[in-house]
Amino acid sequence: MAGMRISSLILGMISTNVYFVQNTETNHLIIIDPAASADRIKNKIAAMQGIPEAILLTHGHYDHFGAAAEVREAYTLEDGSHIPVICEEEEQAVLDDPEANTSPMHGVSATLKADQYVKDGDILHLAGFTIRVLHTPGHTIGGACYYFPEEHALFSGDTLFCESYGRTDFPTGSSRQMTESVRRLLRELPEDTDVYPGHEYTTTIAREKRYNPLAYGA
16 A cells, blocks of 8 residues: 655635645646645645656536646656646536636636546556546536545545535536535445545544535445
């Protein structure tokens, strides 16, 4: 099992959690939801002596991808290509539409083209980690969580929060799907899973099974 180091920055207008998941043996890392302030993200990576391999997006709202294009351009793989931006396959429609990705709320009209698409059940191998993709619609149609089974860690974006869950009133959101997605996470993942959400505080599956308002019926 690779050693995992999780670091974070809180960036952007809505205080988004940007995560850096680093393999302590090789320094290779994954960037999750580069929200804003590309220079701060790059400085963080330099301080970690990190070698980025990919950018994972939990969903396509601007407060989670605002710095993705600039960060992607800053790092290359061994073959000379830029590190890929990866998202769930249905989420490109949100990234393509400024109204759907909420960028006008931040004073810009932005779009982003992902480099690689994943779907529910896909397994990624990045930075020495095995990552299971969980399609969790509700906040957006192509929302995804990334589960590291060996490390008992889940990056839940704006699906599962500490004793809460993401809002469903944005374009492509669905309260029914949100309920189904949260209950699926609580039902399928081990209770000792640490949960790293897109905003505010970390939690665990055990805690959410007890206190999350959507837990009943999970």
